[in-house]
Amino acid sequence: MNQAVTDNEALDAEARGVAQALQDAQIMVDQDTMRLILTEARTHYGWKERDVSEETLRELYDIAKMGPTSMNQQPMRIIFVRSQEAKDRLAPCLMPPNVPKMQAAPVTAIIAYDQNFWEELPKLFPPNPNASDIFRNNSTAAQINAFRNSTLQGAYVMIAARAVGLDVGAMSGFDNAKVDEEFFHGTSLKSNFLMNLGYADTTKIFRRLPRFEFEDVCQTI
Numbered sequence: 334m335n336q337a338v339t340d341n342e343a344l345d346a347e348a349r350g351v352a353q354a355l356q357d358a359q360i361m362v363d364q365d366t367m368r369l370i371l372t373e374a375r376t377h378y379g380w381k382e383r384d385v386s387e388e389t390l391r392e393l394y395d396i397a398k399m400g401p402t403s404m405n406q407q408p409m410r411i412i413f414v415r416s417q418e419a420k421d422r423l424a425p426c427l428m429p430p431n432v433p434k435m436q437a438a439p440v441t442a443i444i445a446y447d448q449n450f451w452e453e454l455p456k457l458f459p460p461n462p463n464a465s466d467i468f469r470n471n472s473t474a475a476q477i478n479a480f481r482n483s484t485l486q487g488a489y490v491m492i493a494a495r496a497v498g499l500d501v502g503a504m505s506g507f508d509n510a511k512v513d514e515e516f517f518h519g520t521s522l523k524s525n526f527l528m529n530l531g532y533a534d535t536t537k538i539f540r541r542l543p544r545f546e547f548e549d550v551c552q553t554i
C-alpha cells in the first residue's frame with residue numbers, strides 16, 4: 334500500500350476516535366450556554382465604546398470555520414470593517430436607519446462569498462478530485478452553492494460571536510451592488526449580509542418579536 338493511502342487511513346481512524354469520544358462523553362449544552370447563544374440572545378442596535386480585540390475576531394472565526402458546508406466548500410469571505418476610513422466607505426451603501434448602528438459598532442463584518450470558491454475544491458474536497466468541474470461552466474450552480482453555504486457560515490459566525498462573549502446585530506438593509514463596487518471591485522467576491530459586532534448598549538433593543546410554534550411551521554411525515 335502506498336504511503337498516502339496509509340496516511341489517510343490513519344487520519345480516518347483518528348477522526349472516528351474523536352467522534353466516538355465526543356459521543357461517549359454525552360455532553361449536553363447547559364442552559365446558560367443556550368441562553369447566551371440563542372434563547373435569550375438578542376439582535377443589537379446600540380454599542381458601548383469598548384473595542385473588540387483582534388484575538389477575539391480570530392477566536393470566533395476559528396470556531397465558526399468548523400461549521401459544515403456542502404462539499405466542504407467554505408465560500409464565505411469576511412472583511413472586518415473597523416477603521417473610521419473604512420466605515421465611511423461603507424456608510425453610503427447602507428439604508429439610512431442602519432448607518433448609526435454600523436458607525437457605533439466597533440466592528441462591522443461584511444459577510445461575503447467567493448463566486449469562484451470551486452477553484453479551491455481540489456484542496457478542500459479531495460474525496461472527489463474533479464469536484465471543481467461541477468461548477469466551472471455552471472455559474473447558476475456556483476451561485477446557489479456560494480449563497481447557500483456563505484449564509485450558513487454567516488450564521489455560524491453569529492453563534493460563534495455570541496459564544497465568545499460578543500453581541501451581534503445582522504443587517505441586510507444595504508445596497509449589495511454598492512458594497513461590491515466599493516469593496517470587491519475587480520474580484521470574484523460578492524457581499525451577502527453585514528454583521529455588527531461588539532458589546533451592546535442593551536437600552537437600544539425593543540421587545541422580543543413573536544416566533545412561530547412547532548405546530549405552525551413543522552410537520553412530521
Ligand SMILES: Cc1cc2nc3c(=O)[nH]c(=O)nc-3n(C[C@H](O)[C@H](O)[C@H](O)COP(=O)(O)O)c2cc1C
Binds near residue numbers: 376
Ligand atoms: C440577515 C439579517 C438581516 C437583518 N437586517 C437588518 C437590518 O438591515 N436592519 C435592522 O435594524 N435589523 C436587521 N435585522 C435584525 C432582525 O430584524 C432581528 O434579528 C429580528 O427581528 C429578531 O430579533 P431578535 O434577535 O432580537 O429576537 C436583520 C437580521 C438578520 C438575521
